[in-house]
Amino acid sequence: MxxxxxxxxxxxxxxxxxxxxxxxxxxxxxxxxxxxxxxxxxxxxxxxxxxxxxxxxxxxxxxxxxxxxxxxxxxxxxxxxxxxxxxxxxxxxxxxxxxxxxxxxxxxxxxxxxxxxxxxxxxxxxxxxxxxxxxxxxxxxxxxxxxxxxxxxxxxxxxxxxxxxxxxxxxxxxxxxxxxxxxxxxxxxxxxxxxxxxxxxxxxxxxxxxxxxxxxxxxxxxxxxxxxxxxxxxxxxxxxxxxxxRRLPAYLDGRRRIARRYAEGLADTGLVLPAVAEGNEHVYYLYVVRHARRDDLMAELSERDIALNISYPWPVHRMSGFAYLGYPEGSLPVTEMLAGQIFSLPMYPSLDLGTQDKVIDALRDALGAT
Ligand SMILES: Cc1ncc(COP(=O)(O)O)c(C=O)c1O
The missing domain is CATH 3.40.640.10 (Type I PLP-dependent aspartate aminotransferase-like (Major domain))
Incomplete structure (x- = not known):
């Protein structure tokens, strides 16, 4: 599946x-x-x-x-x-x-x-x-x-x-x-x-x-x-x-536990992991990572039947529906760089650990981390 x-x-x-x-x-x-x-x-x-x-x-x-x-x-x-x-x-x-x-x-x-x-x-x-x-x-x-x-x-x-x-x-x-x-x-x-x-x-x-x-x-x-x-x-x-x-605190615990396991499993791979800004307690709605070879990595994982997401592949200012706002390519350089490098790993509180391990192992292989 x-x-x-x-x-x-x-x-x-x-x-x-x-x-x-x-x-x-x-x-x-x-x-x-x-x-x-x-x-x-x-x-x-x-x-x-x-x-x-x-x-x-x-x-x-x-x-x-x-x-x-x-x-x-x-x-x-x-x-x-x-x-x-x-x-x-x-x-x-x-x-x-x-x-x-x-x-x-x-x-x-x-x-x-x-x-x-x-x-x-x-x-x-x-x-x-x-x-x-x-x-x-x-x-x-x-x-x-x-x-x-x-x-x-x-x-x-x-x-x-x-x-x-x-x-x-x-x-x-x-x-x-x-x-x-x-x-x-x-x-x-x-x-x-x-x-x-x-x-x-x-x-x-x-x-x-x-x-x-x-x-x-x-x-x-x-x-x-x-x-x-x-x-x-x-x-x-x-x-x-x-x-x-009433279960929201438990959902948050679950998300944070999954985030910790990703952080441990992917620490030494060269993947840029989510940075928690000073003063923040992150709830990990999405677990967004970044890599210059994003498209290759996603393709390799797709071959192993792991379908990842990009949030978001098209920065809003470059969508045709917002061309009238007049933001040329290069006007928001960090936003545009991210759109080419970020992707999201499976993240929801009931994600089972075996599935998470499959994703971690596949990423480690794709990144050549042993
Ligand atoms: C950041 C952000 N703002 C607004 C919305 C809009 O919410 P909805 O899909 O419930 O209309 C979403 C969700 O899609 C969102 O992620």
């Missing part, structure tokens, strides 16, 4: 009773939309992050779209972010008519190069959108400092960083608002799509609740003051996420 970077099936085998019980609970509750499970999950997810308000939405992309809208960002406003990210980060900004502005990433941890922020600020800048990519946080003190000085909002993209900690504070509590995805592969993943926004700001939370519900107040049905979306978190997914949130 082909070894892949991710599968939900081993976890489902272990958790089947609880997952099916969650589905049954909702089906028998008499409330299929915006019921007790969504409200309960919103409360528990916010409490887990020590943030006052949680708003469940339909996916991580719309979590960003709605958070930006609630922050008042729209047509022509500039939002500073990175091009080494999943395309939806940038799609969300562009969908509002706002303008994504890219800074490069750092060559050691592949995260936003915060030293470039100041120079990227213009009179049209409204927001900084740091992406806590692969499972660890951007250096938030400089982000917050630049934002404070220029009166900018900070929206954290936490789609890949559930449970990550930065200088003692949890990802999702470090800006004006934070956007999460519960896409099935994520550290906290649903059995379908889901997302959430967290914020300490009560007014912002109120705007988000209206925006995800056509623009209507929960308590004042059929009255729209400002048109919104239909972006509700599904009740079944919310109940599954509630159950899985």
């Amino acid at each position: 082909t070894t892949r970077v991710w599968s939900y099936l081993p976890e489902y085998e272990r958790e089947r009773e609880d997952i099916l019980d969650a589905v049954r609970t909702v089906f028998e509750s008499g409330q299929l939309v915006l019921g007790d499970s969504v409200r309960g999950f919103e409360r528990e997810f916010a409490t887990f992050h020590d943030v006052a308000h949680g708003v469940g939405v339909d996916n991580g992309t719309n979590a960003i779209v709605l958070a930006l809208r609630a922050l008042g960002i729209g047509q022509g406003d500039e939002v500073i972010t990175v091009a080494n990210t999943a395309a939806p980060t940038v799609v969300a900004i562009a969908s509002l008519g706002a303008v994504p502005v890219f800074v490069d990433v750092r060559a050691d941890d592949y995260l936003m190069d915060v030293d470039q922020l100041e120079a990227a600020v213009t009179s049209r800048t409204r927001c900084v959108l740091p992406v806590h990519l692969y499972g660890q946080c951007v250096a938030m003190d400089p982000v917050r400092e630049v934002a404070r000085r220029h009166g900018l909002a900070v929206l954290e993209d936490c789609a890949q960083a559930h449970g990550a900690v930065h200088r003692g504070e949890i990802a999702g509590s470090l800006g004006n608002a934070s956007a999460f995805s519960f896409y099935p592969t994520k550290v906290l993943g649903a059995y379908g799509d889901g997302g959430a926004v967290l914020t300490a700001d009560e007014e912002l939370a109120g705007r988000l609740r209206r925006l995800r519900y056509y623009g209507m107040d929960d308590g004042r049905y059929y009255v729209v003051e400002s048109p919104g979306h239909n972006s509700r978190l599904d009740e079944v997914q919310a109940e599954i996420l509630r159950r899985k949130l």
Whole structure:
């Protein structure tokens, strides 16, 4: 059987009773939309992050779209972010008519190069959108400092960083608002799509609740003051996420154990392993390694039935859909270098150790490490 970077099936085998019980609970509750499970999950997810308000939405992309809208960002406003990210980060900004502005990433941890922020600020800048990519946080003190000085909002993209900690504070509590995805592969993943926004700001939370519900107040049905979306978190997914949130610390332990085994097994191979930035507790959403011979290595592993992934092979600023932004080749040199060298190894808490050893052995052989 082909070894892949991710599968939900081993976890489902272990958790089947609880997952099916969650589905049954909702089906028998008499409330299929915006019921007790969504409200309960919103409360528990916010409490887990020590943030006052949680708003469940339909996916991580719309979590960003709605958070930006609630922050008042729209047509022509500039939002500073990175091009080494999943395309939806940038799609969300562009969908509002706002303008994504890219800074490069750092060559050691592949995260936003915060030293470039100041120079990227213009009179049209409204927001900084740091992406806590692969499972660890951007250096938030400089982000917050630049934002404070220029009166900018900070929206954290936490789609890949559930449970990550930065200088003692949890990802999702470090800006004006934070956007999460519960896409099935994520550290906290649903059995379908889901997302959430967290914020300490009560007014912002109120705007988000209206925006995800056509623009209507929960308590004042059929009255729209400002048109919104239909972006509700599904009740079944919310109940599954509630159950899985209780196991999040165990999932993180599992991911860290797998990361330690990769680090031990691949230490002397010449492969560049993930660097944990100072002050960070990494949750290893992805285990991203780097090598100049990336394509050969992936081909050799593919011959042994090991299918690896690249996150991401096309930097967003070089995609044809974003050509209008006008970033020529070479404009983000670290991002572009990484796109040609990085790849991801299988990483999920229920990955069995035998499969992991097969990947380590295959890589050692391909790299000529004995
Ligand atoms: C960094 C990042 N931002 C945003 C998203 C969008 O989330 P979703 O797929 O739930 O819309 C994802 C996931 O694909 C992501 O990895």
